[in-house]
Amino acid sequence: MAVFSSFSRRLFRKQFPLFSFYFSFSTVSPSPPPIRVALTESVGRAVFTTRPIAAADLIHTASPAVCHPYSGRASCYSCLAALSNSQPLRAPFCSQHCHQRSKGYYDVEMKANWVAFDDYCGSRGLKYPFLVKRLACMVIAGDARSDTLDILQPANFTPEMVSKMEEEFVLLRNAFAEALIGDDHIAFLTKQWYINVLARIRINAFRIELVGGLYEDLLSLAVASVEAEAAVGNAVYILPSFYNHDCDPNAHIIWIDNAHAKLKALRDIDEGEELRICYIDASLERDARRELLFQGFGFQCNCSRCLHGD
Structure with missing residues (x-):
């Protein structure tokens, strides 16, 4: 949207x-x-x-239920609060509380190489795939269920819109696979799951x-x-x-x-x-x-x- x-x-x-x-x-x-x-x-x-x-x-x-900061903003990776100038870049959290409550999915995310995914989405001005990535990390870490957003109303995607999402989905799944995250942990991460989550994020x-x-x-x-x-x-x-x-x-x-x-x-x-x-x-x-x-x-x-x- x-x-x-x-x-x-x-x-x-x-x-x-x-x-x-x-x-x-x-x-x-x-x-x-x-x-x-x-x-x-x-x-x-x-x-x-x-x-x-x-x-x-x-x-x-x-x-x-899930949030993600904009790239380039000095925001807490957990609650989006502004970071102080003294906050180390390698620990982008505003407090120990935010760091601890986000440790599970943050550790999962740090295992993968996101250069290809980030470059693809960034070059096209896409923001919502980052929310899907965050939710996927939360599910893998056990911080959220894969059906967390199912109660929300989805957007209606045309076949052309769905086909354009193919590459970003492949880049997302490959990043997890190349990080040697087990198949059992990413079994939920199908193209249909990706599209369904993105459809709900788009209008919510x-x-x-x-x-x-x-x-x-x-x-x-x-x-x-x-x-x-x-x-x-x-x-x-x-x-x-x-x-x-x-x-x-x-x-x-x-x-x-x-x-x-x-x-x-x-x-x-x-x-x-x-x-x-x-x-x-x-x-x-x-x-x-x-x-x-x-x-x-x-x-x-x-x-x-x-x-x-x-």
């Missing part, structure tokens, strides 16, 4: 059995977040409030833009995230990917110092109201918004703002 601003993301239309449940994501209090996920007839899976939420309240936070990856510092109000955070131009990498989440789109959203995802996402209320929200975020730059004109949403996410936006021509 195209990379959009942090006023962003995700629509889900895949049909699942009817469900309604709570997620135990971290919040500012030990109580569960005030949300439930349910299946709707109009937009499929959606997130709803279970109590009134005040403007600027933190609804919940979420850690990424968030571009992480850190605003940094301390902000007193939500407006300042929103403005800072747009003006900072501080994109440090990409990440895929589970719960934040369940939020549907609206060009006049009632919630917004922000990142302060690392890839831990914070879902904040943009206005007062009633109990039972659906929580929605904006996948693109909300300041664009209607036709531009609709075109971006159709090209990037495959749907025609019929939110109230678009229907009224705003």
Whole structure:
């Protein structure tokens, strides 16, 4: 998908059995977040409030299922936080905690020679294959399951698009094989697995833009995230990917110092109201918004703002 601003993301239309449940994501209090996920007839899976939420309240936070920094950015290899100038390049972690929690997949990655894979993806401006590489390392290390992202909605790839992914897949698998990682450890790494994971990453990856510092109000955070131009990498989440789109959203995802996402209320929200975020730059004109949403996410936006021509 195209990379959009942090006023962003995700629509889900895949049909699942009817469900309604709570997620135990971290919040500012030990109580569960005030949300439930349910299946709707109009937009499929959606997130709803279970109590009134005040403007600027933190609804919940979420850690990424998988993330990866952009090449050339001085970012922690684990949480994408900025590295200090004194941080050694051979240990690209912001803290001992990040180093320890990432040791498994990082050790796997360090066994392989990634020059061919990195050069191929870098020369073509490809970012999402690096997330697939990270997830593959996590699976090999036992830090994640091979079906970690299966719950997420996949993009639809044409046969031509799939054929273009053949070489990057071969380079990825060869890097592991040449590192003498046993066949039993990479049995999951088939071309079909690669395509399936990439299809989910394509429409569910968030571009992480850190605003940094301390902000007193939500407006300042929103403005800072747009003006900072501080994109440090990409990440895929589970719960934040369940939020549907609206060009006049009632919630917004922000990142302060690392890839831990914070879902904040943009206005007062009633109990039972659906929580929605904006996948693109909300300041664009209607036709531009609709075109971006159709090209990037495959749907025609019929939110109230678009229907009224705003």
